[in-house]
Amino acid sequence: MQFTRRNLLKTTAAASVAIAAPHLWLPSEAHAATLKKGEPIKVGLLFSLTGALAVPEEDSTLVLQYAFDEINKNGGVNGVPVEPVIVDAKSDFNVYSEKTKELILREKVIALFGCYTSASRKAILPTVMQRDHLLYYPTCYEGAECTQNTICTGPLANQHSQDLIPFMVEKFGKKVFFVGSNYVWPKESNKNAKVWLEKAGGELLGEEYIPLGSSEFGPVLGKIRDAKPDFIFSTVVGASDIAFHKQFKQEGFKVDSMPIASLTTGEIETRAMGADFGAGHFLSAPYFQTLDNPTNQKFVEGFLKSKYGKNGTTHYNMEETYLSAYVFKAGLEKAAAAVGVENVTPRSIRDNSGGIRIEDAVSPEGLIWIDENNFNTWLKPKIGQCQADGTFKIVKAADKQVAPDPYSIYPDAGTCTKDGLKGPDGKVRKNVI
Amino acid sequence: MDLGSLLNALILGVSIASIWLIAALGLTIIYGTAGVINMAHGELIMLGAYSSYMLQFYLGLPYLLCIPASFFIVAFVGLVLERGLIRYLYNRPLDTLLATYGVSLVLMQGVRLIFGSDPKYIAAPAAFSSNISLGFASISTFRVVILGVTALLVFGLWLLFYKTRFGVQVRAVMQNKEMAASFGINSGRIYMLTFALGAGLAGVAGSLFGVLAIVLPTMGASYVVQAFLMVVVGGGSLAGSVAASGATGELQSVLAFFTNDTFARFIIFVLIVVFLRFRPQGLFAQAGARR
């Protein structure tokens, strides 16, 4: 026993000596990923390949690999090939966080592409910001964030419903019911939708949120039946969305008299629910597989024929992800030109990404560009109606690109600038999440 | 708020109850008889959905035939599982929980490897995509189908457990394994058959849920905890599970009517904890051998 105590004391002593050693108190070295001559450009692909989030995120990984293959085939970035480092985040936010660190600190990638949900983005952002790194977030989100370390190529909440709500009000009537999954993005999207609804003279009859992953829509549909809206505005996501559309029809609702206008129900979902459950409903997105332009035809054909195209479809989330690769390419090239290849850091890529345009010839959804202040994307939201075969017919397209505004419904919070959130008091705060 | 809507909520509650119940039925049999805490139950439900999908997609079997076929397919899987693993763990109930959690991972990933992670689609007869309106109330045909299947299964199980020789044997084994053995009842065989039966019931639930919601490798995870709570609140008996699901389904529907779905769930979880505090043995405890 005595012997043991002595041992313990020794260990503790060793520990305290180590703590007292001054160099150990220093924060560890700031991250400095740079490009090295003759080595490929490493980027991290942080998506879930297993677990509940794998449904959309596996496609994201595939389309990015396709994009980088395409870029490499055409000479790479600045003549250097891109090498994606693929990890599996296992649909587990703890793993997202761990893998982010691994990609940044160990793999020393120059940029990260990743996440599909806000929750996972929030899980990794502290790490990304702390290492002053760069995340391409390639899907729609709610906004109300102003960091100096993200570039988003999907629509913000303010872009998403700007056309959709007036369109639906005009076509089907003023009364609407909001249904969403119970988390941040649907709630924020609905706040935006309310703004447009008010402008369009519509009337909100009810607002319901159901738990993420739940497949029981009985109570919600009961409330909708009582409220008798002209259309439903849905921000239900994932498996729940499919259950929602199925039960909508099973409960005897008719798509002609009360369609669902959704921000999420794309080609993947309509195929999984069976086209007869999806047909007739509406979706607002910047991209549909059926978009009729040569770039899109090339993208769809090329992708489906490639070894990555096994899922047999392209949808808005994949296209937004595809674009992020080209935004990265342009940003890196601009940064290299500005500071020299040796000195390119994630931060310098980001700082040089403002105003980058992806032209019609590259972008399947048509010209987009990155906002110079908040680093979200100017894009044209389009409205599609699901057809009997599960594809979408574009019924309305914005005539010009809509500006992304992360703080559109929080004018008091200030405006997002390149260096941070500029409050009404004129103070600029960095990394507001 | 008008009376009609509340009535509708009550009717819906019955439907929700039947969904909770059919998810919990198989577990009730397995837990009630052998005390096995089967964490892979959700994955057995998932297998039921996938077997329906497979039969329909590759063999073109009509949906109504897929339901009983799923029963047998998943029952067979259950049989293999019982013979290969569970039977070694009967005297270690908490270990069955861990081992079957391992099984659930294997099944989930196995299905993903075979079928991919994108959702599958089971086509149901068009007649199921409509609703029945009774003037004041309205309910979807498919929910009535689920309710009907559930009622049928409960009735069948009641017959099986209380009116047949097999049922007598099962109850004998439940009460006292040693005593039953001395009467020549092979408890190993009884356990094997009940486990297969429980798995088969999960298969039926799966083929129904596949139409109601979605077919995904991960679909099972959302059912297992709630099914478990039903079984434990019910006390592991058939009547208990029926009563527990009934009460929970109604509560869920009515609370969701007055508040929202998420909060309704919260209240239900808390009520379950409070209930078990005062009646840890559940609503209708099995007259099993307890010390």
Added chain:
Amino acid sequence: MAGLLEIHNLSKSFDATKVINDFSLEVVEGTLCCLVGPNGAGKTTTLDLITGRIKPTSGKIIFAGEDITAKHEHVIARAGIGRKFQVPAVLRDLTVRQNLEVSYSRQTNPFWNLFKFRNAGLKEKLDEIATLAGLKDRLGERAGILSHGETQWLEIGMVLMQEPRLLLMDEPIAGMTEGEIEKTARIFKDLRKTATLIVVEHDMGFVREIADVVTVMHMGSLLAQGTIKQVESDPRVRDVYLGEQEAA
């Protein structure tokens, strides 16, 4: 002399069945009382009621002047009542030594025990009891591997480690050899000097040898009480026992 244990008009019903019916008993300090009766007479149930394992429907149990009716098991145990179960209940996963150690329950407060690593007086007591129970060489073994006889001894040892004022022994000699039974009888007689015992036993030979007082129970009630001679000559007792033999 006041009774150490007084049971007043005790009744216990399970559903509609009256298991114990208006049963009263007084056990005088320093005596050994044998509780006998045919199967189902309510002997073990009486012990359950005394030790708080089940709560009586009505009636009162007084121990050392204190009302212990319907108190929790551990409170009753702490008051000084130790019990050996009919089916020997030892802690099978622990060693024999640990079984005895944990039974030495002078300090029962969990917080105090958190800071207690050595138990004063434990070693001597443990040696004494282990020797008495003949388990001196088995201290390191897991209790689960002991033979039935050894398990009986271990449980008796555990009860003794508790140093109770009143010992309840439910069929202590079941499964013991002749020699062991004699030894048990000797120990029980010794114990009477410092403690009071209630022994439930079927073996009338053993009862004859050790009992100061014999209490006969039948159908949950007191049938007869007295010295072994008085009881054995009681015609009602004969009826009950003969009746049982005929039935069997």
Added chain:
Amino acid sequence: MGNIYHNKTAQWIVYAVFFAILAVIPIKIDDSFLLNQLATYGVYGMLALSISLCWGFGGILNLGQGIAFGLGAYGMAMTMQMQSQDASNPIPPFMLNNSLDHLPLLWQPFQNTTAGLILSVAVPTLFCAVFGGIMFRARVSGPFFAIMTLAMLSAFYTIIIDRQPYTGGVNGLTPPSAFQFAGVEVDPYSPTAYWVVFCFLMGATVVAKLITQSSFGLVTQAIRDDAERVRFLGYSVAGYETVIYTVAGLIAAIAGCCWVMLVQYVSPAQLDVSFSLSMVIWAAIGGRHSLLGSIFGAFIIQGAQSYLGDTFLATWLLILGGFFIIVVRFLPNGLASLLESGLGLLAAKRRSSSAAVERNGDANPMPAE
């Protein structure tokens, strides 16, 4: 006499060696990712330790350890979030988005770092004491208690998601800057952060070990074996169960605080059923009857997940699931029992070869360790 595995002195030596190795790592290795990763494993180790204490020694299977961990983590995240707010900007951004214009009462104590830290640990501990106290007094035990912790966990999970304005909902809380204590910023990638976790892990392990060796530990092991019997020895079973459940909760709460310090993030995922299940699995794989074994279990499973998960991408869950099945089936007491029986064989061999060199020392057999 006997197996060295059960020798208390030998056990303490192994503990000392284990922590000595952990102590050397940051001195010898300069890899901030590895340090951060190992520190995270340390947190998982604390969780496995708490499960081992509660389940392995107390016999209480707790499928809701995520409650204590999560509440601790939320408390810490709230404290860190408030550290980054100032007078000009008094409330966290997510609250603005949820239409709150003042700091809710719930959040106010967290403006003070010390108060926040105390609450982070005290609230979950108190919860365990009250919840455990109520349940154990009602003699809820075994699988029933396990299911109730599961229900309670689900209740917390649901309410945190539903009360988005106060909790950040599904997105959770993401304090934008590192934890500051006494004016020093604890960079999560620094050796400092590692040392903090190291000290707590070592402290928790030593305390847990001492508990298991105390009279209290003996009683809890007796309760695990046969709670009913122990009552008749005069011990209040509920009291003992409540204390050990609460101590385990306290360790988990501290682990939660450390975790947020390392990852600067908390979300309802920390209260997800599957996370609490994995804690149980770490302990089960490592060996729930062995404190150190459980910690090892966490290290092994999480380490394999990190380093093999991507190599065996498609089959990883198959491997993991198969591994659980095999361990539970053939090694019910986990990997530690391999060591135990291995050393037992060795002892038996030695005994038979060199006759009997009887030692009387304090080699006290402890089958539970």
